[in-house]
Amino acid sequence: MNEQALSVRDAIITRRSIKNFNGQPVDQENIAEILEDAAWAPNHGNRNPWRFVIAADKDYVKFLDVLREYAVPKWKELPKEDVERQMKKFKGPGAVAFVIVPEDVRQKERLEDYAAASMFIQNILLLAWDKGIGTCWKTPGFLDNPKFRAELGVKPEERIISMLQFGYFDEKPKGRPRKPLEEIVTYYGHDNEAQ
Numbered sequence: 001m002n003e004q005a006l007s008v009r010d011a012i013i014t015r016r017s018i019k020n021f022n023g024q025p026v027d028q029e030n031i032a033e034i035l036e037d038a039a040w041a042p043n044h045g046n047r048n049p050w051r052f053v054i055a056a057d058k059d060y061v062k063f064l065d066v067l068r069e070y071a072v073p074k075w076k077e078l079p080k081e082d083v084e085r086q087m088k089k090f091k092g093p094g095a096v097a098f099v100i101v102p103e104d105v106r107q108k109e110r111l112e113d114y115a116a117a118s119m120f121i122q123n124i125l126l127l128a129w130d131k132g133i134g135t136c137w138k139t140p141g142f143l144d145n146p147k148f149r150a151e152l153g154v155k156p157e158e159r160i161i162s163m164l165q166f167g168y169f170d171e172k173p174k175g176r177p178r179k180p181l182e183e184i185v186t187y188y189g190h191d192n193e194a195q
């Protein structure tokens, strides 16, 4: 059992998406530990509608070649400096996990599976935060590129819903305020206008 430093509430409210990582590698063991615990996410019928392709530490450095291929359009025709400038945002994280869900033909099951996988992801974000590891859920267009999907071994009846970046960071961004409760809640049976 990992030692938990943050209360659940503190983890939820202090976590921020990290978009500037400092290039420090992230161990595969760290990610595996996080996933092991995060898997206790609720999911209908215990279908466990998720799987992951992970590249961490030295494997992530190797994986940068795949990212260059799919994330930098026409990289072979560009000057090396331009390519490396565009690659900067991928060189900061120390690991990545691609979250793959089944695309059930039945709409209810498909939506449930996406929801359950999203809960798994939130668990990951919070557990990583507790370990001092920043994360960001990203959805770049190349996740749907058939060649990229093939590179990751994604089957036709599956979808990559997230490129989850992991890494260490020097600065924690400020959170953007959420809508106040009055805007998003109506209390049934109350005169909400008068509140």
Ligand SMILES: Cc1cc2nc3c(=O)[nH]c(=O)nc-3n(C[C@H](O)[C@H](O)[C@H](O)COP(=O)(O)O)c2cc1C
Binding pocket: 015, 016, 017, 018, 019, 136, 137, 138, 139, 140, 175, 176
């Ligand atoms: C479904 C989903 C997709 C996201 N896709 C991206 C993305 O493609 N690029 C990005 O920079 N951030 C992405 N984010 C992260 C959001 O930008 C981030 O959660 C938001 O700015 C709120 O910041 P916070 O997580 O620090 O509270 C995504 C978040 C979610 C939930």
